[in-house]
Amino acid sequence: MAGRPLSPIPASTPPELRALVQRLRDAKEASGKTFAALAKDSKVSESVVRRALAGKGVPSLETVKAITLACGRKEDDMARAWYAAKAEEVLPGARELGPMLVTSRAEFVESMVFMRIEGGYPPLHRLEELAGSDQDGRTRLPHSTLHLVLQGQIPPTEELFTAFMDALFMPAAKRRNWLDAHRRLFADAPARRAWGQPPPVVRDEPSALTSCEAAERALPRLEQDERIKRKTGQLKEPDDYELLGLGYLNSPAPHFQWPDEEELAAWEAEAAAQPAQEHVDLREKLRAMIDRTEPA
Structure with missing residues (x-):
């Protein structure tokens, strides 16, 4: 059995990789070998062969050479195609220059x-x-x-x-x-330190960082604004409740107004006019409840 056929090369495959994969596929078809036979002759696994011919990534040069030789083709031509595909993958758009043309x-x-x-x-x-x-x-x-x-x-x-x-x-x-x-x-590139040599000591220390002049001018204004707010009551020191995150316990409800003296006097008179509640001994009451629940 020839095994499952390969899918078409993806449309998103870069041009140089597409050319390499197509040449590998043509070499396989011309050899008439199945994937299993091609894997055996190239001494790589069948899954590696299928991935190399899938077109989803540049295979290794060793894999390309092994498949090429197993198909009876010259590896030099396929190696040049691999080189172009790998350069396209690693350095897209870059142009290879000789030593005399390199300027940066x-x-x-x-x-x-x-x-x-x-x-x-x-x-x-x-x-x-x-x-x-x-x-x-x-x-x-x-x-x-x-x-x-x-x-x-x-x-x-x-x-x-x-x-x-x-x-x-x-x-x-x-x-x-x-x-x-x-x-x-790279004439001014630093040389590598000798074995065991400690790193050089930098004696010219950089100048200390200074604060921003705009911030220095703004701080006195902020302090003056804070003193004015404290005098006018707009700013107060936090109390214990606020430091503990319980400021709501010490703050009045919204739109709350403290009662005047007449309202306080009326509340006290109303409380005094109510009859006193009868004192209940909880222990006696609990003992009576236990006696009722115990079996006779």
Whole structure:
């Protein structure tokens, strides 16, 4: 069985990726192999083969080469198609420049990304392993530092860039031109500290921050407004209830008016005229209730 057929390439697929996937599909159809046979001959799983031919993402260069060889095609032509698709994915709209045409640090960093793509776009950890260690046992190409460099956050030192080219096995002829371009653009880049050397001490401390002049002019006005509000009764110190969040207990109800002396006298007379309530002994009452509920 040939298995389930592939769906059409999505319309949202970028042009270079669409061209790569279509060439892979044409190679499969020309070989007459099923997905299972193609996976067996290319020594990758069938699911990886299907994902590579689906057109939803750029597969790895190793996968593309394995499928191409299993289909009996030349891997160099397919590798160039992969390179264009990967560059389109990682650096959309960017143009690859040679060392003599690079005029800015941003273009140089983009060129480093193109170098990585040309080398198969290996992971940063793999580049760190390929670069090895120096004579002091220190990693020549830390992946965390390389990540910051490729993001444009820190400049690449000459030592790090040399290790980067070593990890990508760049030919010696290209190395000299790119080193000249690096020295031209990053001549003032700080050198990496030697092993065990502490960071430099900055003796010229920055000047202390001063407050805003507008705020200094506004503070006296605010203090004067507060003194006026305290004198006129518009502002008062918070009491214990307000500090505890219970200010409503000490504040009168809306539209509340305290009664005058005549109303207070009338309330007291009305309370005195009411008959006194009969005193009830709760213990006797409870004992009587218990006696009634107990069985005879």
